[in-house]
Amino acid sequence: MFSQGKNFKSAFEIKQFQEEKLKIQLQYLNSHSPFYKNLFISKGINIEKIQTIEDLVLLPVTDKEDLQNPNNDFLCIPSDDIAEYFTTSGTLGEPVIFPLSENDLQRLAYNEFLSFKRIGAKKGDIALLTVTSDKCFMAGNAYSQGARKAGISIIKTGPGLPEYQWSTILKLRPNILIAVPSFILKLIEFAQKNHIDFKNCSIKKALCVGESLRTKDLNQNALAKSITDQWPIQLFSTYASTEMNTAFTECEFGKGGHLSPELIIVECLDEKNNPVPSGKEGEITITNLGLETTPLLRFKTGDIAKLYTDQCACGEVSLRIGPIIGRNKQMIKYKGTTLYPDAIRQTLQGLSNVDDYYIEVATDDFGMDELSIHLALKSMSIEMEKIIADSFRSHLRIVPKLIFNSKAEIQSVKNNPKSRKPIDFVDNRITI
Ligand SMILES: [Zn+2]
Incomplete structure (x- = not known):
């Protein structure tokens, strides 16, 4: 050995x-x-x-x-x-x-x-x-x-x-x-x-x-x-x-x-x-x-x-x-910052009120990356949106678009029967 x-x-x-x-x-x-x-x-x-x-x-x-x-x-x-x-x-x-x-x-x-x-x-x-x-x-x-x-x-x-x-x-x-x-x-x-x-x-x-x-x-x-x-x-x-x-x-x-x-x-x-x-x-x-x-x-x-x-x-x-x-293929360039989905996951994992989520990246009208986080919260309040936005700002210096959904909606996207594990990163970017 x-x-x-x-x-x-x-x-x-x-x-x-x-x-x-x-x-x-x-x-x-x-x-x-x-x-x-x-x-x-x-x-x-x-x-x-x-x-x-x-x-x-x-x-x-x-x-x-x-x-x-x-x-x-x-x-x-x-x-x-x-x-x-x-x-x-x-x-x-x-x-x-x-x-x-x-x-x-x-x-x-x-x-x-x-x-x-x-x-x-x-x-x-x-x-x-x-x-x-x-x-x-x-x-x-x-x-x-x-x-x-x-x-x-x-x-x-x-x-x-x-x-x-x-x-x-x-x-x-x-x-x-x-x-x-x-x-x-x-x-x-x-x-x-x-x-x-x-x-x-x-x-x-x-x-x-x-x-x-x-x-x-x-x-x-x-x-x-x-x-x-x-x-x-x-x-x-x-x-x-x-x-x-x-x-x-x-x-x-x-x-x-x-x-x-x-x-x-x-x-x-x-x-x-x-x-x-x-x-x-x-x-x-x-x-x-x-x-x-x-x-x-x-x-x-x-x-x-x-x-x-x-x-x-x-x-x-x-x-x-x-x-x-x-x-390498998941690299996101958003508002001048380069980041990977894992940095977003780490931010979300630090928030105890987040019940489930997935990350979506798409291409906007200017050909730039558009980053959205679809979230289900354990309890929803106006302050929660601010707490999540502040957490992103302090960890990643950017705030993605936050979209609040029910847990069932999130799960229906994440659990693709073709995949062995849940998908929490959806990449809808147009590749040239
Ligand atoms: Zn060692």
Whole structure:
């Protein structure tokens, strides 16, 4: 196991190790991937010239459009060696299919085995998995296989049904919760309403999926605070995606998701695909290592974040990824300010009277972005509108158009049956 351990590797050792792995991965792509083989030929690329991480800039990037194109062939193994099919969530377009071989399923399990180790989980622990393990969702599968590898007992309750979750917690006494953070809030709400002594229940830590828990400067965001203020459990933020086949999981110090060097190379790039200066935000771009089914080379994830390369308080020097502050395609330019939906979410999560919402961006008559927030409030008053507007002004320096709707109206927009998760960002901009 290269990641973690008592003898932490130096930054130099990690780089050397990854460069050896990269050379193997490039040879593999050149001999097995129709897409990359054609790309290398058409661009006149000699992969032998790629010796270091810095040399990666000599290679073209792969983007989401490449994956959407049905003529492009990323599959590197015979189709009868596919063990399981997964898909992306399809938040930004049609879901993309990601099959995995048996070896890749093992790699996926190993990846979450490392996540469990990182949060201090061990044999004897019991984890409650409240994210789905079916619907072609990779993360649920990864956690259950990873738990098995780490000797952790797993209970797959799946999403929703707070009553069932609580009866299972009280009966089987899991100590780790694997959940979407906003669902933890629902669990708290249900426990409070039904007089469940949740503060003294068996759950001690939560491995959080799908929503960030950190502000830009790595403090707890409003969502994390609203959980821990009511329920003092330890929260661990993660960052992962189907394309990456890899999770970046925080350690107990919560200073960004740690890289597992044997699984993936991470670059942080600007709009021209050059590495951003250290400490600057850019687009997370990944190269899978050791993946054999549909490995990607310099894949631009669309996620904007910052990399941390200083030594973590836990002792590790491998890089860490800060919270995703937005997606490149979701960037909004409004009244001279550039912002991402997540900044709006964070503002709204800090307002206790907001019951539900979605964000809408459209194009106005002048071709500019027009930003509206559709809100359902727990109780409506004239002062509330002012409080919300003031909160936006102080957090983001702008006040979007506020449109008040009933919760049912909001839910009917958010819950698209085609999507695996509720949609809280509706982009109606005209693209030229
Ligand atoms: Zn750490």
